[in-house]
Structure formats: structure tokens, C-alpha cells
Amino acid sequence: MNPTEDQIYVIIFSTLFLGGLMSTFVVAMVFIHRQRQAQNKQKLDQIKLEHEKTLLNIENEIQQETLTHIGRELHDNIGQLLSLAKLNFGSIKEHKREEGKEILNLVIKEVRGLSKQLNLDWVESISINEFIAQQLARIESTGFCQTTLHADVELDDLPKDQKLVLIRVIQESLNNAIKHASPEKIEIRIMENKREKQILITDNGKGFDSSQKSTGSGMFNLKKRMETVGGEFNLTSAVGKGTEIKLILPN
Amino acid sequence: MDNRLIEAFFTAYPLTSISLYLIMIIGTVCFFRLSKDERKNIHYWLPFLILSFTFCYENLGNYTNYNYEFKKSVNEYLGNFKYPKFNLWLYNVATRQIGTVLYLLLIKSWTKASKKKYINWMIIVFIVTVCLLQFSGVEPIYLSQPIIFALGANMILVAVAFYFIDLITDPFYLAKKPLKLVSFWLMTSILFSITLSYISSVTLMYLYEVNPILGQGLQQIQIVMKIISLGVLTLVIASPFLPRLFDKELSYESY
Known part of the structure; x- marks a missing residue:
């Protein structure tokens, strides 16, 4: 074999080698793609499962909260009204019996209202603005603190999962404010811009050092829940300066 | 019609000429059957531009082989008095310079925003290097330009x-086949075509001297790969009409 022939063989083998290398590269890419596709699918299934689990937990918690509220209503309101009605019916005076009838009608109305809350259908029919207004009215009726709602936009076309999460997060944020902050005023603002919807919950209560890591899982859960529907939960607070919670949902 | 003209445009390189004419006709028909919005999409107009550009320079190449005086005068204008029969200046500019930029732009249109900036830089570096190498006389426009070709490839x-x-x-891609x-x-076609052209262009001059048959064979591979690439470009333009064959792709234009 002379040097020229050698060089020709080198060229032929180089061509075959490069062709083979490129084929191997493309085939390897397809295989890696398939492997990653399977991993990605598994990950997506897991996220979906987690999302469903979170929603189920939220539904349970809302139901639990509703049951507690109904229990409280039965004891504090309906129980009292029924006792009063019983007293009035026991009276010999006609106008007292009439009053008893009116009280009974009021009880029937209250029970109907409560029964509607037993299943989660109300979540579908209520808008976030209405829900917030109800919650604030409830807080104000207890005389605990003053409340204000400023809504620049009506949040009535949200998907059910976003609505459920928002309802639960707002409920929990208000509960936390009442339990831990002892505020004189709670203010909620609803805003929207091109990119996102925002709900701002502020109180002028005790506040806390939000830069320190919380030992409880409450805030972490709220953050995580907002993230499951693609939103954000931002909290800022300082000792003596109240707390501000910003809930963000992308448009 | 002049026999030399027929030879230059059709029979001298029948594989290239006839395939190119067919691909160009199919590509043009498919492109003009696309909707107005699709025609504005870079994924369709850029392949069509490359196809039309290839068609133009290949025919200009054929014309230079027909009109020797024209080829000679261009060579003389560029300072090439030694090889008046060469039309390498045309292929250097069309394939190794403009072609490389067009292919880089085409690949850029299919990549994510994070990688687009790297391709932009590659295009700038390539253009600057080409200008430097060409105008400094390191790689004259009328001779083979291995450095520019290697850099572009x-x-x-x-x-x-x-x-x-x-x-x-x-x-997005992980959800697709x-x-x-x-x-x-x-x-894949660009990858194979560039790799095989690489080895072919590096060894071509040598093989023509010592083993012209193998040299021609290797050049045939390069021609076939080029035709396959142009065929795939036509397929890209025709892909909206082949929904059973191809999935809808993501447009990174909005990124």
C-alpha cells in the first residue's frame, strides 16, 4: 500500500466516521428525549396529583370552617332565637305569641341560609368580592375591629380552583389577623392590571418580624397554595407596624 | 434554443439542476398557498428565502458556465487573472458567506431566547472575520476559502x-415526539449536510489530483446532501398541509 492509497483510506474512513458520529448523535438525542419525556410526564402527573390533593384539602378546610361557623350560629343565634320563641309561645299574651311567630320565621330564614352553606355550591355562585365583603361584615358585626373594602375590579370570572384557593387563603389571613395581631382596622384592596390581579390585605395590628423564619407551617402552606394555582403570596410585616399580605394571580 | 445554454442549465449537472427546479416549483406553490399570517412567520418565509436564494445563485452559476466572457470579466475585476474559468467567487459569497448567515438565522428562529443571543454573536463574529480575512487578502474571494468555510460550518x-x-x-419539546x-x-439534515460537505471540501482538491473518481463520488454526496436539505426546507414550508405527518410547532418569536 503506497502513501497515497493510505490517505485515500483515511479520507474514506473519516467520512464514514463523521457520518456515523452524526447518526449516533441524532439517535442519542432521540433516546435522551424519550427518557426525559418519561421523567417529565411522571413529574407532571405528580404535580397534578399534588394540585388535586391541595384542592381537596382546601375544600375540606372550607367545609370544616363552615361547620364551625354553623355550630357557632346554631348555638349563639338560632339557639337563642328558639329559646326566645319558646318563651313567647308560653306567654298568655297574644302579642307575645305573634312575636314568637315572627321569631320562628326569622329562625326558618336563618336555618335556610345556613343549610345553603353546608355544601360547596356557594363557592360557584359567589364572587371573590362578595365573599370578602361577607367576611369583613362578619368581623365588623362582632365589634372586633373596623373593616374597609376597596375594589377596583369585580373578580367574578375566576376558575373554581383559583376561587377555592383564594377563599381559603383570605379566610386564613383574616383569621390570623384576628387571632394574633389584634388590629383596630383591617383593609382589603382588589386591583387589576394588564399582567395580574392583586388582593392586598392590610391590618394595623401588632405585626411581627417577617424577616425571621417562621416555625409554624401556616405561612408556608398559604404560599404553597397560591403557587399551586400559579399565584404568589407575599407577606411584609414589622413589629408595631401591622402586616401587609399581597395575593397575586396572573391574568 | 442554444445547445450550450441547455447544457449549462440542464444537462451539465442534471441531478442538481432538475432537482432544484422541481424543489423550487413545489416550494413556491406551497409557500403561496400558505395563509397570510403563515407567510409572515419566519419559520416559513426564511426557508423560502433560502430556497429562492439557492435557486438564483445556482442558476447564476450555470450562467457563468454558459457565458465565459462574463465569468472572465468578473474574475478580472476581482483580480483573478490566473484562473479565468473559476466561478468560486460566486459560491464563496453565496454558500460560504451569505448561506452560512441565512442558515444561522434559520436555526436561531427555532431556538429559545436564551440561546438566540449566542447565535446573534456568532453571526456578528462570522461577518467581521469574513470581512477581515477577505479584505486583508488572507483568503481571496476567487479562490477556495477553507478558513471561512470551517468557521461557518x-x-x-x-x-x-x-x-x-x-x-x-x-x-414544549418534551411533550412532543x-x-x-x-x-x-x-x-438533522443541516447537521449531516454540513458535516459531509466539510470533509468533502477539505479533501476535494487533493482527491481530484490523486483519485478523481473518489473525488467526484465525494462531491456527489455533497450534492445529494444539499438537495436533501433543500427538500427538507420545502417540507418545512409544506408542513402546515401535512398535519398527519408533522405536529404543530412552537413559535419562539414571542419570547
Whole structure:
């Protein structure tokens, strides 16, 4: 074999080698793609499962909260009204019996209202603005603190999962404010811009050092829940300066 | 019609000429049957531009072989008095320079925003280097330009690698079958065509001297790969009409 022939063989083998290398590269890419596709699918299934689990937990918690509220209503309101009605019916005076009838009608109305809350259908029919207004009215009726709602936009076309999460997060944020902050005023603002919807919950209560890591899982859960529907939960607070919670949902 | 004209445009290189005419006709028909919005999409107009550009310079190449005086005068204008029969100046500018930039732009249109900036830089570096090498006389326009070709080919290979990285990392691509993506076939054809052209152009002059048959064979491979690439470009343009063959692709224009 002379040097020229050698060089020709080198060229032929180089061509075959490069062709083979490129084929191997493309085939390897397809295989890696398939492997990653399977991993990605598994990950997506897991996220979906987690999302469903979170929603189920939220539904349970809302139901639990509703049951507690109904229990409280039965004891504090309906129980009292029924006792009063019983007293009035026991009276010999006609106008007292009439009053008893009116009280009974009021009880029937209250029970109907409560029964509607037993299943989660109300979540579908209520808008976030209405829900917030109800919650604030409830807080104000207890005389605990003053409340204000400023809504620049009506949040009535949200998907059910976003609505459920928002309802639960707002409920929990208000509960936390009442339990831990002892505020004189709670203010909620609803805003929207091109990119996102925002709900701002502020109180002028005790506040806390939000830069320190919380030992409880409450805030972490709220953050995580907002993230499951693609939103954000931002909290800022300082000792003596109240707390501000910003809930963000992308448009 | 003049026999020399027929020979230059049809029979001298029948494989290239006839295939190119067929591909150009199919590509043009498919492109003008696309909707107005699709025609404005870079994924369709850029392949069509490359196809039309190839058609133009290949025919100009054929014309230079027919009109020797024209070829000679251009060579003289460029300072080439030694090889008046060469039309390398045309292929250097069309394939190794403008062609490389067009292919880089094409690959860029299929990659994510994070990688687009690297391709932009590659294009700038390539253009500056080409100008420096050409105007400084290191690689005259009328002779073979191995450095420019090697630089362009390597940049295209790196850009194709960016696409493959997106293919195995991007959630959109991970939800699709790669074999049903027209972009996958386009990148694969570019990859093979560039790699095989690389070895062919490096060894061509040597092989023509010592083993012309093998040299011709290797050049045939290069021609076939070029035709396949142009065929795949036509397939890209025709892909909206082939929904059973190809999945709808993601447009990174909005990124």
C-alpha cells in the first residue's frame, strides 16, 4: 500500500466516521428525549396529583370552617332565637305569641341560609368580592375591629380552583389577623392590571418580624397554595407596624 | 434554443439542476398557498428565502458556465487573472458567506431566547472575520476559502447543538415526539449536510489530483446532501398541509 492509497483510506474512513458520529448523535438525542419525556410526564402527573390533593384539602378546610361557623350560629343565634320563641309561645299574651311567630320565621330564614352553606355550591355562585365583603361584615358585626373594602375590579370570572384557593387563603389571613395581631382596622384592596390581579390585605395590628423564619407551617402552606394555582403570596410585616399580605394571580 | 445554454442549465449537472427546479416549483406553490399570517412567520418565509436564494445563485452559476466572457470579466475585476474559468467567487459569497448567515438565522428562529443571543454573536463574529480575512487578502474571494468555510460550518454545528439542547430540555419539546417535528428533520439534515460537505471540501482538491473518481463520488454526496436539505426546507414550508405527518410547532418569536 503506497502513501497515497493510505490517505485515500483515511479520507474514506473519516467520512464514514463523521457520518456515523452524526447518526449516533441524532439517535442519542432521540433516546435522551424519550427518557426525559418519561421523567417529565411522571413529574407532571405528580404535580397534578399534588394540585388535586391541595384542592381537596382546601375544600375540606372550607367545609370544616363552615361547620364551625354553623355550630357557632346554631348555638349563639338560632339557639337563642328558639329559646326566645319558646318563651313567647308560653306567654298568655297574644302579642307575645305573634312575636314568637315572627321569631320562628326569622329562625326558618336563618336555618335556610345556613343549610345553603353546608355544601360547596356557594363557592360557584359567589364572587371573590362578595365573599370578602361577607367576611369583613362578619368581623365588623362582632365589634372586633373596623373593616374597609376597596375594589377596583369585580373578580367574578375566576376558575373554581383559583376561587377555592383564594377563599381559603383570605379566610386564613383574616383569621390570623384576628387571632394574633389584634388590629383596630383591617383593609382589603382588589386591583387589576394588564399582567395580574392583586388582593392586598392590610391590618394595623401588632405585626411581627417577617424577616425571621417562621416555625409554624401556616405561612408556608398559604404560599404553597397560591403557587399551586400559579399565584404568589407575599407577606411584609414589622413589629408595631401591622402586616401587609399581597395575593397575586396572573391574568 | 442554444445547445450550450441547455447544457449549462440542464444537462451539465442534471441531478442538481432538475432537482432544484422541481424543489423550487413545489416550494413556491406551497409557500403561496400558505395563509397570510403563515407567510409572515419566519419559520416559513426564511426557508423560502433560502430556497429562492439557492435557486438564483445556482442558476447564476450555470450562467457563468454558459457565458465565459462574463465569468472572465468578473474574475478580472476581482483580480483573478490566473484562473479565468473559476466561478468560486460566486459560491464563496453565496454558500460560504451569505448561506452560512441565512442558515444561522434559520436555526436561531427555532431556538429559545436564551440561546438566540449566542447565535446573534456568532453571526456578528462570522461577518467581521469574513470581512477581515477577505479584505486583508488572507483568503481571496476567487479562490477556495477553507478558513471561512470551517468557521461557518462549526458555527452552524454549534447552533444546531443549541437546538438539540432545547429539544431535550424544553417542556414544549418534551411533550412532543421528535420524529413528528419538522424542525428536528431540518436540523438533522443541516447537521449531516454540513458535516459531509466539510470533509468533502477539505479533501476535494487533493482527491481530484490523486483519485478523481473518489473525488467526484465525494462531491456527489455533497450534492445529494444539499438537495436533501433543500427538500427538507420545502417540507418545512409544506408542513402546515401535512398535519398527519408533522405536529404543530412552537413559535419562539414571542419570547
